[in-house]
Every structure is written in structure tokens, then in C-alpha cells.
Amino acid sequence: MQNKRLFLIPVGLAAEDSGDWAGAHVRNAVLPLRRFVVEHAKSARQFLKMMGLPLQELEFEVLDEHSKAEDLDRLACWLESGDDVGLLSEAGCPAIADPGAALVSRAHRLGMRVIPLVGPSSIVLALMASGLNGQRFAFNGYLPQSPAERDVRIRELEERSRRLDQTEIFIEAPYRNDQLFKALTANCTSKAMLSLATDLTSPTEEIRTRSIGDWQQSPPPQLHKRPTVFLLLADQARSPNRRTRSANVH
């Protein structure tokens, strides 16, 4: 008997996404599915309708930041109770920077086959386009909300980036982006590189990489309420030949 499958289905990043990033591989995998675990019902329905699925035939279960351990137990039973299931995040790749990983973990324990589909990840798009170190990087989620703690954390991240020669990636609630930008220019040293990737995959996409010193001397970027990925790389003597063994996976 073939193992039951959990498909990890990416959703577009932009509000006006047309799904034109999705190739036949994604479409063919998604079309036969009728059962979905979703982070956000509205955006999931919108996406699946765009992919050509018959909404009235679909079953939905929700897994979001409010879900508790007992919800996961129930979802695990539901996974086992019928056909293949698709998992969708609100936007981007499920199980990265969203609550989906707990369900994927359950699927492994149930012996299901987990199949990730190719789609947009704002973290990866931002890192590719930053020109910062793509051989070593860390995604840190959100920084602390309190300004004092946030400033300490920013200085820690720059120090760690210098020590590990590692790009530090983080995010903020879009309405607080401008404050985070100000805090970065106030707390980082002038030669540190800061990349901002805003409105990825949308017609208003903007991706800029500058030193903190250059950012301080430029008109401030307009980030308010625009989804933005922040990437920081501390200054160090860098050259393409410095590393003896560079990574070569993709």
C-alpha cells in the first residue's frame, strides 16, 4: 500500500498574486487534492480557486498561531482519516516561519510521505538578491518589541555576524518597519551592510543593499506597512577566495 502523502503547498507572497510563479509540477500536484490544512482560510481559498480547484468539494482545517497541542492531536487523526492532504501557509512556503512545522512533524511520526513543492520564500528571495553571504546565514524571526531589548539584540546580531561571517536575517511587523530601520542605523557600525527586500514578487518590489553609513546619508526608505525582510552582514575582510571550502548546495 502506498503511504498517504502530505503536500506542502506554497502560496504567493503578493496581495495581487496571479500564481504565475507556479509551474505544471505544482499545479498537477495540487489539482487532485480535496483536503487541506491552512493557516488562513480566506487566502487559501483564493489561491486554490486560482489553481482551478472546485471550492465546494474541498475540506478545510485550520492550523494557526492560536492552535494548541490538542488541536494538533485532532489534526493528526484527521490526516489519517482520508486521502492525501495539502498544507498551506498564509503566504509563502508552509512550515517556514509559520505554525505548520508541528503538523509536518506529526506526519513524519504517522509514516506519511511529506512532499515539498517549489514556490516563493521571501527569506530565500531576499537572501539571493541581497548579495550578502549566502554560504552561511541564520533566520531569526522577529527581534524583541521593547526598544531597549531590541537595540541590545541588534548589536548582538552584528557581533555574531562578524564572528561567524554569517548573514543575519530578521523581520518586523510591517507597521513597525520604519522604527526597526532607524534602530538599525542607530546601533550598527557604519561599515556593516544592510539589505532591505520590500514587496517581494510584487510590481512595487524594491531590494537595496547599502552600508549603514550609506543608508544614514540616503533619504530614508519607505517601508511603512510594506512587508520587508531585513538582512545584516557585519564588515570583515571578505573576498571570494577567502574561504577554503565554500558550500555548493542549492
Added chain:
Amino acid sequence: MQNKRLFLIPVGLAAEDSGDWAGAHVRNAVLPLRRFVVEHAKSARQFLKMMGLPLQELEFEVLDEHSKAEDLDRLACWLESGDDVGLLSEAGCPAIADPGAALVSRAHRLGMRVIPLVGPSSIVLALMASGLNGQRFAFNGYLPQSPAERDVRIRELEERSRRLDQTEIFIEAPYRNDQLFKALTANCTSKAMLSLATDLTSPTEEIRTRSIGDWQQSPPPQLHKRPTVFLLLADQARSPNRRTRSANVH
């Protein structure tokens, strides 16, 4: 005058890739391009031919692990000397775990617009499918080659994973995968979770997540010469509600 553009073009991961992960967005962006900087000429030609480009009209420049600072200077001049350019890695997303980031950095300094296209990243596919922590993770490239240093590094990574509640991602040259797997089962504690993502996007794709203890009691996985992403998460009391502020970017 519109800024010149550098398109970051993902390439399929599997040897027998048909490009069916690429949607109209990727195809439409790639088709008009005639100038490319590539990591590996053969795989780039193969991919661009599959995308329908007329090979005899294309110009190629190589940027690989042997490229030096003066090669980058020359490439930067070449970027400026003509139309839009595409950057391709040997496989997967350019400028992540490959030498491309240095060119992207030059493009930013030249004031070019950098446009990342959506495609497969083995790191992201492996992380999505692992069920391990996708709220905080670090990509570490290769571990040291010497067995003694590698074992120390493995123990450091498990310790850091526990301290930061962070998934540690790394790779190995495929012909040494079996040794790395043995070293992981010998050096990590039995409750640490190890995920192996092998032959991603290929018909022989296998993705398994188990505790080190379970791996020790299972028949060893067949990883020899099969591209594999390794993901490690140390044991800790984890629940979906533990974190007060979970990341929600995609």
C-alpha cells in the same frame, strides 16, 4: 532611463529536471535574456535550451569557485557593457551556497536592479519538509573534513541548537554522506532530531525525520553519492504555544 537589471535565475535540482517547477513568470523573465553569468556552462546551457532560448545567440561568462577578485572586476564591467543579464547557479537558487553573491553585490554597487526569480532551493525544501523548527534556523555550509574537527563541530551545533532553539542545516560532498551520517549518530544525544532530505524534487526523493535514537535502531539510510541536506534540532520542551511571538513571514 530604466536601470539595467540582473535576473537571478534558479535551475532545477535533479539531473533529469524537466523545468516543470517553473511558471510563466520565470519563463517570461528568462526568454528575452541573451547574456548570462553562469557557475557551470554545461548545466546552464541545458537549462536555457529547455526554457526555449536560442543557444547560438547567447553570451556566457563564468563565475565559479575558482574566480578571483580581478575576474569579478571584469564581470562587473561586462554587466555594464550591454543589456540585462541573468545569473545562474549550477543548480538551485543563485547566490545561495554558491559563488554568485559577490556578483549580486557588485550589481547593487553599480545601481542595477536585482530581480530574484522563484525556483527550487534545496535548503528551503528540506527545511519545509523536515518538520523541524522553521521559526529559527541557520545554514552552515559544510562541516570540517577532518573527522576529529567534524565531531567537535557536530557537538557544538547540537549545543547551539539547544541554546537557540534553532534548526542547524548543513551539507556534505555526496560521496561522504554515509560517514557524516555515522558521525551524527555517534556524536548527538539520542533525543536530538535528525532530518535527511535526499534527491529533492527527483523521483527518488526521500525525506525522513527521526530522533538519533530511532536512526540508531533503523537500517542505515542509503545516502552514498545522493545529494542530501542534513538538518539537526536538539531536544527541548517544545510546543506550538511556547513562543510568545512567533515569526510570520514567508
